[in-house]
Amino acid sequence: MTVYSLPxxxxxxxxxxxxxxxxxNNRKSQNNISFSLFCFALFLWxxxxxxxxxxxxxxxxxxxxxxxxxxxxxxxxxxxxxTISFLSKKNEIKYVALAYIxxxxxxxxxxxxxxxxxxxxxxxxxxxSKAGFFHPFYxxxxxxIFFRGFYLLFxxxxxxxxxxxxxxxxxxxxxxxxxxxxxAIDYLxxxxxxxxxxxxxxxxxxxxxxxxxxxRHKLLDIEVIIKKTLVFAGLFGVSYGVIVSFAYFGSxxxxxxxxxxxxxxxxxxxxxxLILRPLEHFLRTIxxxxxxxxxYDYRQLLKIFADDVLSVIELKKLISHTVEMLSQIMKLENxxxxxxxxxxxxxxxxxxxxxxxxSNYAIDGSEKLLVLLDKKHNYILREDSGRVKPLPVDIEKxxxxxxxxxxxxxxxxxxxxxxxxxxxxxxxxxxxxxxIDMLLTLSRTLSIAITNAQLxxxxxxxxxxxxxxxxxxVIGTLSAGINHEIxxxxxxxxxxxxxxxxxxxxxxxxDRTSEELLEKACEIMHKVIHETDRATVIxxxxxxxAKPAKGEIEDNVRIEDEIQQVISLVEHDLVLDNISIxxxxxxxxxxxxxxxxxxxxxxxNIIRNAVQSITDKGKVTINVTSSGKNVFVAITxxxxxxxxxxxxxxxxxxxxxxxxxxxxxLGLFIVKQIIEKNNGSIDVQSEPGKGTTFKLVxxxxxxxxxxxxxxxxxxxxxxxxxxxxxxxxxxxxxx
Amino acid sequence: MxxxxxxxxxxxxxxxxxxxxxxxxxxxxxxxxxxxxEALNLLDHKKYDVVLMDLKMxxxxxxxxxxxxxxxxxxxRVIFITAYADSGKTKKRLLAEGAYAxxxxxxxxxxxxxxxxxxxxxxxxxxxLC
Numbered sequence: 001m002t003v004y005s006l007p008x009x010x011x012x013x014x015x016x017x018x019x020x021x022x023x024x025n026n027r028k029s030q031n032n033i034s035f036s037l038f039c040f041a042l043f044l045w046x047x048x049x050x051x052x053x054x055x056x057x058x059x060x061x062x063x064x065x066x067x068x069x070x071x072x073x074x075x076x077x078x079x080x081x082x083t084i085s086f087l088s089k090k091n092e093i094k095y096v097a098l099a100y101i102x103x104x105x106x107x108x109x110x111x112x113x114x115x116x117x118x119x120x121x122x123x124x125x126x127x128x129s130k131a132g133f134f135h136p137f138y139x140x141x142x143x144x145i146f147f148r149g150f151y152l153l154f155x156x157x158x159x160x161x162x163x164x165x166x167x168x169x170x171x172x173x174x175x176x177x178x179x180x181x182x183x184a185i186d187y188l189x190x191x192x193x194x195x196x197x198x199x200x201x202x203x204x205x206x207x208x209x210x211x212x213x214x215x216r217h218k219l220l221d222i223e224v225i226i227k228k229t230l231v232f233a234g235l236f237g238v239s240y241g242v243i244v245s246f247a248y249f250g251s252x253x254x255x256x257x258x259x260x261x262x263x264x265x266x267x268x269x270x271x272x273x274l275i276l277r278p279l280e281h282f283l284r285t286i287x288x289x290x291x292x293x294x295x296y297d298y299r300q301l302l303k304i305f306a307d308d309v310l311s312v313i314e315l316k317k318l319i320s321h322t323v324e325m326l327s328q329i330m331k332l333e334n335x336x337x338x339x340x341x342x343x344x345x346x347x348x349x350x351x352x353x354x355x356x357x358x359s360n361y362a363i364d365g366s367e368k369l370l371v372l373l374d375k376k377h378n379y380i381l382r383e384d385s386g387r388v389k390p391l392p393v394d395i396e397k398x399x400x401x402x403x404x405x406x407x408x409x410x411x412x413x414x415x416x417x418x419x420x421x422x423x424x425x426x427x428x429x430x431x432x433x434x435x436i437d438m439l440l441t442l443s444r445t446l447s448i449a450i451t452n453a454q455l456x457x458x459x460x461x462x463x464x465x466x467x468x469x470x471x472x473x474v475i476g477t478l479s480a481g482i483n484h485e486i487x488x489x490x491x492x493x494x495x496x497x498x499x500x501x502x503x504x505x506x507x508x509x510x511d512r513t514s515e516e517l518l519e520k521a522c523e524i525m526h527k528v529i530h531e532t533d534r535a536t537v538i539x540x541x542x543x544x545x546a547k548p549a550k551g552e553i554e555d556n557v558r559i560e561d562e563i564q565q566v567i568s569l570v571e572h573d574l575v576l577d578n579i580s581i582x583x584x585x586x587x588x589x590x591x592x593x594x595x596x597x598x599x600x601x602x603x604x605n606i607i608r609n610a611v612q613s614i615t616d617k618g619k620v621t622i623n624v625t626s627s628g629k630n631v632f633v634a635i636t637x638x639x640x641x642x643x644x645x646x647x648x649x650x651x652x653x654x655x656x657x658x659x660x661x662x663x664x665x666l667g668l669f670i671v672k673q674i675i676e677k678n679n680g681s682i683d684v685q686s687e688p689g690k691g692t693t694f695k696l697v698x699x700x701x702x703x704x705x706x707x708x709x710x711x712x713x714x715x716x717x718x719x720x721x722x723x724x725x726x727x728x729x730x731x732x733x734x735x
Numbered sequence: 736m737x738x739x740x741x742x743x744x745x746x747x748x749x750x751x752x753x754x755x756x757x758x759x760x761x762x763x764x765x766x767x768x769x770x771x772x773e774a775l776n777l778l779d780h781k782k783y784d785v786v787l788m789d790l791k792m793x794x795x796x797x798x799x800x801x802x803x804x805x806x807x808x809x810x811x812r813v814i815f816i817t818a819y820a821d822s823g824k825t826k827k828r829l830l831a832e833g834a835y836a837x838x839x840x841x842x843x844x845x846x847x848x849x850x851x852x853x854x855x856x857x858x859x860x861x862x863x864l865c
Binding site for chain 2: 492496
């Protein structure tokens with residue numbers, strides 16, 4: 001056994017096994033019978049050569065070569081037989097029989113005489129048959145038969161109406177034949193050309209392809225195998241060719257200089273190494289372009305998805321983009337995505353390409369298709385020839401409605417959030433395993449993108465809701481004050497008028513003079529004016545407070561004034577609850593440079609918090625001092641206090657210890673933002689059970705000015721967006 | 736002869752003034768107090784049939800007044816006149832303690848108030864909200 005005979009032996013064994021397997025797979029089918037015959041013929045051929053290569057004795061080698069060639073001869077009729085039965089061309093059966101008979105008749109000649117094989121060559125790999133006189137004729141007959149089969153297949157392929165699986169089979173068998181033709185290389189050495197007969201590899205490949213087509217009907221990975229083998233074979237062939245050429249020419253050159261053909265190896269190895277990669281790429285491209293023209297580029301698809309589609313945050317756009325891309329790039333008849341709706345508990349169509357389905361169409365979450373996707377399968381393929389039982393009717397119905405060929409799940413954390421429904425490929429080819437793999441990966445990524453987009457929507461909604469809640473909370477706090485300060489004056493104004501009118505009507509004034517009455521009336525009117533003025537003031541205060549801050553920073557903001565404003569708004573809230581507010585302002589406090597409205601907002605929030613923390617009776621003390629450079633405000637309450645574990649969290653957004661619905665948790669967060677925006681800092685100390693103190697620091701501006709009308713302040717307009725964060729202290733820790 | 740004795744407690748002078756100008760000509764005895772202390776003073780010295788009190792007074796001295804009335808075991812009805820929309824807790828508490836009624840400000844009808852005052856004296860301690 002030499003190294004050269006090993007691959008051949010492998011091929012022989014493979015053919016034998018394939019033949020047995022295929023025959024046993026279905027003993028009755030003509031396809032199987034003819035193909036297994038072909039395999040056995042191959043076996044003979046290859047096995048014969050295995051021995052021939054390994055034998056030293058020329059005569060025995062010759063005998064085995066003859067056996068091999070006989071085997072090879074039978075491949076033609078078997079091949080023809082297979083073609084006819086595969087294509088069901090009943091009318092040509094007689095020609096098949098003819099071919100067989102012919103071959104059988106020649107057999108004794110090929111085995112014994114010199115007509116076909118006149119002898120052997122001694123090549124470097126062993127003995128190989130030498131073509132005899134009759135050989136070329138035999139060869140032409142061989143090719144005639146072969147091309148006949150080829151032609152029949154080709155014609156068949158052109159036919160339009162057939163099941164698309166059939167179409168696929170034919171296509172692949174056709175390709176396989178082309179491949180097998182390459183096996184004819186093995187005839188070259190018979191004519192003296194010293195090339196290792198590796199053509200049998202192509203024949204093996206041919207067997208693989210056809211066998212797969214017969215048995216499986218689902219030509220999934222065939223593509224890849226074909227491609228890879230072709231590329232490999234091409235590479236091998238070229239490498240081999242290079243080595244041989246170098247060896248040949250090298251031996252001529254070096255024969256006199258160095259009597260060693262192996263030296264030629266060195267430059268040839270060099271060349272091979274250099275050209276291997278580009279050659280591989282070249283061969284790959286060619287096979288891609290010419291053999292599998294209608295293939296889409298996976299890489300293009302994935303790239304487009306990653307760059308374009310998946311980075312879209314807006315849900316609608318994301319979905320519509322996705323279906324379009326999928327449909328376009330994979331050249332599908334249609335594509336659709338359905339998403340789960342929590343309210344309706346159904347899967348509604350979120351995006352469709354080339355599909356016309358009622359916009360109200362929705363699949364209930366309990367639908368079998370969905371359950372199956374959720375629990376068991378990774379995907380559902382309509383024409384899955386690997387499936388034993390046919391698709392359940394329910395599932396087929398849904399897939400029909402969606403004109404779907406392949407359905408993939410969109411899952412987020414084990415939950416089915418949607419499905420991707422893909423129609424047939426326009427080329428009518430099946431979805432290969434490669435396709436499905438890639439689509440599954442894609443759908444996983446898509447799920448994440450969709451979840452993101454959905455969360456984004458929810459987040460935006462939540463933020464809007466929170467802003468609304470905060471507004472409501474603020475209004476709620478003020479409602480007591482609103483009521484009192486407006487209703488009281490109005491009530492009094494009204495009451496005074498009513499009283500006068502009733503008294504007049506009931507004759508209470510019958511003894512009064514007109515002058516007295518007039519006086520009385522004027523008195524009442526004064527009171528009415530006084531009361532309506534009161535109401536106006538509070539209304540103005542409130543509307544001013546309610547207006548959003550414009551972001552104007554003024555240099556003459558007096559903290560004490562702003563605090564008083566806020567107190568006047570909230571004090572009515574405190575009355576009922578037995579809470580008092582006391583203030584203490586240091587004399588000659590400097591002004592601060594800040595946004596007036598925002599400063600009010602700060603105090604409003606803190607005072608409100610302070611008040612709300614007091615459960616029974618209590619008081620809130622506000623102490624304002626200054627060091628000249630800074631203004632310090634300390635707001636102390638006798639409330640429930642804040643626990644150590646919460647102290648560091650209170651400035652976090654959405655943090656609240658109140659019951660749900662009673663607080664948004666945004667108050668102090670906003671305070672912190674504003675304070676830092678206005679060049680200040682905030683600190684908190686608390687003792688649970690005793691109370692809390694908030695300490696605020698503001699930067700002072702110049703000297704304290706005389707009290708004057710701050711009606712229209714000299715506001716300095718500052719670019720919005722300026723945010724200088726005070727590098728000052730913000731110790732938020734335990735007390 | 737005086738019909739009923741009323742004490743009106745409110746810090747808004749213009750309010751108590753209008754009450755006085757309404758009730759007095761109609762033969763009600765009406766005394767004014769502008770804060771809790773004054774009210775308690777008056778309650779100690781005289782007997783009143785009805786107390787018209789703003790809820791604002793509650794919390795500070797209002798509860799005191801309620802207590803005084805209770806301890807005296809006098810049949811003085813307390814009617815709260817209030818501008819406060821929310822006082823659910825307080826309302827419940829006061830009703831439980833024996834307040835007769837709550838009237839909302841602004842008062843839409845003085846006549847209506849008068850009716851309530853009369854009813855309060857006729858009916859029992861626990862009454863419905865107006």
